[in-house]
Amino acid sequence: MIEPMLKVTGLVKSFGGLIATNDVNIDVAPDEVHAVIGPNGAGKTTFIAQIAGDLRPDTGTIQFAGSDITRLATPKRARLGLARSFQITSIFRDVTVEDNVAMAVQAHDGHSFRFWREARRDPQLRDPARAVLKQVGLDHRCDVVAGELAHGEQRQLELAMAIATGPAMLLLDEPMAGMGAEESARMVDLLRSLKGNVAILLVEHDMDAVFALADRITVLVRGRAIATGEPHEIRDDDEVRKAYLGEDD
Amino acid sequence: MTMNRRGVVMTLFLITVALLPIALVDQPFYIGLFSRAMILSIAAVSLNLLLGYGNMISFGHAVYIGIGAYTVGIFAYYEIYDGFIQWPVGLAISAVVALIFGAISLRTRGVYFIMITLALAQMLYFLGVSIDEYGADDGLVIDVRSEFAGLIDLEEGIAFYYVIFFFLLLTIFIVHRLTNSRFGVVVRGAKSNEVRLRALGFSVYQYKLTAFVIAGVICGLAGLLLGNFTNFVNPDMMHWTRSGELIFMVVLGGLGSLFGPVLGAFVFLLLEEILSDLTIHWQIIFGPFLIAVVLFMRGGIDSLLGKSTDD
Numbered sequence: 001m002i003e004p005m006l007k008v009t010g011l012v013k014s015f016g017g018l019i020a021t022n023d024v025n026i027d028v029a030p031d032e033v034h035a036v037i038g039p040n041g042a043g044k045t046t047f048i049a050q051i052a053g054d055l056r057p058d059t060g061t062i063q064f065a066g067s068d069i070t071r072l073a074t075p076k077r078a079r080l081g082l083a084r085s086f087q088i089t090s091i092f093r094d095v096t097v098e099d100n101v102a103m104a105v106q107a108h109d110g111h112s113f114r115f116w117r118e119a120r121r122d123p124q125l126r127d128p129a130r131a132v133l134k135q136v137g138l139d140h141r142c143d144v145v146a147g148e149l150a151h152g153e154q155r156q157l158e159l160a161m162a163i164a165t166g167p168a169m170l171l172l173d174e175p176m177a178g179m180g181a182e183e184s185a186r187m188v189d190l191l192r193s194l195k196g197n198v199a200i201l202l203v204e205h206d207m208d209a210v211f212a213l214a215d216r217i218t219v220l221v222r223g224r225a226i227a228t229g230e231p232h233e234i235r236d237d238d239e240v241r242k243a244y245l246g247e248d249d
Numbered sequence: 250m251t252m253n254r255r256g257v258v259m260t261l262f263l264i265t266v267a268l269l270p271i272a273l274v275d276q277p278f279y280i281g282l283f284s285r286a287m288i289l290s291i292a293a294v295s296l297n298l299l300l301g302y303g304n305m306i307s308f309g310h311a312v313y314i315g316i317g318a319y320t321v322g323i324f325a326y327y328e329i330y331d332g333f334i335q336w337p338v339g340l341a342i343s344a345v346v347a348l349i350f351g352a353i354s355l356r357t358r359g360v361y362f363i364m365i366t367l368a369l370a371q372m373l374y375f376l377g378v379s380i381d382e383y384g385a386d387d388g389l390v391i392d393v394r395s396e397f398a399g400l401i402d403l404e405e406g407i408a409f410y411y412v413i414f415f416f417l418l419l420t421i422f423i424v425h426r427l428t429n430s431r432f433g434v435v436v437r438g439a440k441s442n443e444v445r446l447r448a449l450g451f452s453v454y455q456y457k458l459t460a461f462v463i464a465g466v467i468c469g470l471a472g473l474l475l476g477n478f479t480n481f482v483n484p485d486m487m488h489w490t491r492s493g494e495l496i497f498m499v500v501l502g503g504l505g506s507l508f509g510p511v512l513g514a515f516v517f518l519l520l521e522e523i524l525s526d527l528t529i530h531w532q533i534i535f536g537p538f539l540i541a542v543v544l545f546m547r548g549g550i551d552s553l554l555g556k557s558t559d560d
Contacts, residue, residue, distance in 0.1 A: 052448065078450030090445040092438060103438060106431055107449040112456065114431040122431075165449060 003066065005030045005169050005199035006051070011060035013046055020046040021057065022223035026201075028169065033191070033200040035210045038220035039243070044203045045087065047220065048173050051201070052084050053077045065168055079108065081168035085158045085175055087203075093147030097138060097157055100146050101129035104164035132164040136190055152183035159190065169199040176206040188212055211235070219243070255554040259508045267414060270407045280406050281478075286518045287413045288474045291420045293498040293510035295467035300496065301505030302428050303460050304440035308363045309350070309370025310495050313343045313465045315377065315487025317472020322389035322482035332395030332403075339473045340466050346373075347465025351458045367489050377484030388483025395477055403477055413474055417511070420467055425507055427463070436460050440505075501542055503551025512550045 004027035013021040020043040028034040038044055049055040051062060053074035062070045069077050078084075092100050102125040106112060109124060119125060133139045136156050141149065146157060155175055162170055175191070176184045188209050191200065195213070204210050210217065211231050218228040221243045227234060234240055266283065273279045292314055299305040320339035329335070354365040383389055394403040403409045427433050435456045438446045446453050476482045485491070494517070502513025520538070524531035546552065 073452070074447045075450050075452045078448055084448050086445075086448075090442060090448070092441045092445065094441055103434060103446075104449050106434060107451055112431040112435045112451065113459065115433075116426050116430055118426075118429045119431045119434045120429065125431075161449065 002029060004028055004063075005032075005065060006201065007063040008051070009061050009063075011047070011050060011062070012058045013050060013055060014058060019223050021050065024060075024220070024223075024225045026218055026225065026228070028199045028201050029215075030168070030199050031196045032215045033195055033202060033213050035202045035204060035214035035217045036220055037204065037207070037210055037217060041222070042220040043223040044220055045173070046223075048084075048171060048201075048203055052082070052171055078165065081166070082171060083162035083165045083167035083169070084171035085155075085162055085173060087173040087177060089151070089154045089158055091146050091154055091157055091161070093145070095146060096143050097146050097149065098126065098129050098133065098142040100157055101132055101160050101164045102126055104161040105129050105132075108165045129164060132160050135163065136160045137186070152179050152186075155179065155183075155187065156190070159187075163194070167198060169201065170194070172200060172202045172204075174204055175202070176204060176209050184209060253555065255508070255551070258554055262508075262512070263418070270410050277406055280410055282518065282522060284406075284410050284413050284478055285475075286515045287410075287417045288471050288478060289495070289498065289518065290511040290514040291413075291417055291474070292468045292471035292495055293502065293514045294417075294420050294424055295464045295471070296495050297499045297502075297505065297510045298424055298427070298436075298460055298464045298467075300499050301503075301509075302433065302440060303436045303457055305355070305457060305461065306363050306496075307354075307366040307461075307464075307492075308489065308496065309366040309368075309492050310464070310468055311489075311491035312350075312370035312373050312487045313347065313468035314472035314475055314491065315373060315482070315484070316343050316346060317469040317474070318476030318479075318482035318486055319377065319383070319389075319472075321395060321473055321476035322391050323383060325391045325393055326383065326389055330393045330396045332397045335395050336470075336473055340469050343465045343469025343472070344462055347462045348458070351461030351465070355454060355457050355461065367492070370487060370492060371489055374484050374487050374489070377487065384483065386484065388481060388485075391476055391480045391482065394480070395473070409478065413478075416470060416474065420470075421507065421511070423467075428507070432456065432459070497539060501539075501549050503549035506549070506551035509549055509551035516550065 006028040008024060008026045011021050011024040024047065026034065036044055036047065046055065050057045053072060057070065061068055064077065064082055065080060069080065092103065105125045105128045106119065130139065130142065133142055136159060138153065138156055138160060141153065146154065149157060159175060176187055179187065184206060191213055194200065202213065214231055216228060217231055217234045218225050219234060219240050226243060227237050227240050269283055270280055292310065296307065296310045299307050317339045320342060321335055324335045350366065350369045354362055354369065357365055378386055401408055401412060403412065428437065435446065435451055439453050439457060443453055498513035498517045499510045501517060502511065503509025520535065524534050
């Protein structure tokens, strides 16, 4: 088996008496879409936060692209190629769509201690930004102020920013949250087009999307990973059905 | 090239300021008032780099005015008047102090950041008050202004006026370039969404700290000018209320607009001048005016010039 892009071993995080992440092991192959599902309160957000670097685990290690990133700060992880989208859309609302993506490009184009040249006219930033916007189907909205986009478009923009950093892995926290059926379908298509080129760790509530995209699924319940397997295995797993999918699902 | 309303107003404003000494040849009072307004404009523009672009609410910015002015004062006290020594030293000390103060305060956020910048600045204020050698409370008289090997004579009011004018233009130009550069994109981004910025891979702290140092150095320049201009320096120049006045100039003029702080500084000084002529209780009028501006004029004077463009 090839070396995994992400390898999480024995991850534990507790807040006081509450164990939010309880000995979780997960690995994601470089060309895999690995979904993490679980009922509300299962600890998905805490889990994502530890991988992104916003929270330090109590014990356990996180390896990414061959190096131990357990104690690395968020920006450094991002520069290694770990890009993320947030559960609640996180964009720069007061500048244009293209400005947003150009910032993502800039983050991975060397340091930004460049004080003189005008960034908005730098083709080294703008050209790749436009290319990514075309890829996600937002190229007709380049000059719109990001805060004025529809909700679904903002989610697309956030994904565009993640892609523009040229990541080795995408960490997607509920990318379909709050989307209509049509928007969701478009997002699924978009993610499917990325599949194989980049590792994806997908946390999602939308089961149709998860089963359409995932190569493997890990089920998280009360901080524990109770099952990991291919979609059909997860669907047929009795424990998972009981804990999460519901009897009539 | 088409120019928007803001561009026209600001061009006219700068031309007026440039021509003022010609119109007011025998009015040293007004030359002095406008010199002072320009110096405080430089300080306000530098503060705006933190306040308006980077969302760093520094409540101790006047400390750099004090550092600049004290540098001139202390050198003059030892009868060293050479500006080529005084000025680089003043700017270097401003940079070092800004680096230390920034490194400490930028580890905190929100109200804590405000309080720490204020406390650090007050430390230097009390240092000034306590050093008897340099006049303590009373400060130092600067009997000779900085000398530049005969190239320019700051004792000459009009020549000094144009030196200040030159540095004001330079400051505006530098801040304009900075805020539109890649560096500026990061600093502005930190105001808009710092979490996102970090997730993209920017180590935001380093960029903010750099902005903090740049702003400190520019404000130190304003201090060098002010010390020379007033022929005097005392601890009051870096009291926290002075920092508060600078903040107000920026807010009055328009947070995050290039020229706003210049307009803010001019309006502030002119109003202070006019009102204090009317009554010794002028602050009774000035206070409510400040409150009204903050409450009812979002975006400050700059917002009267139309929707803000990207400079």
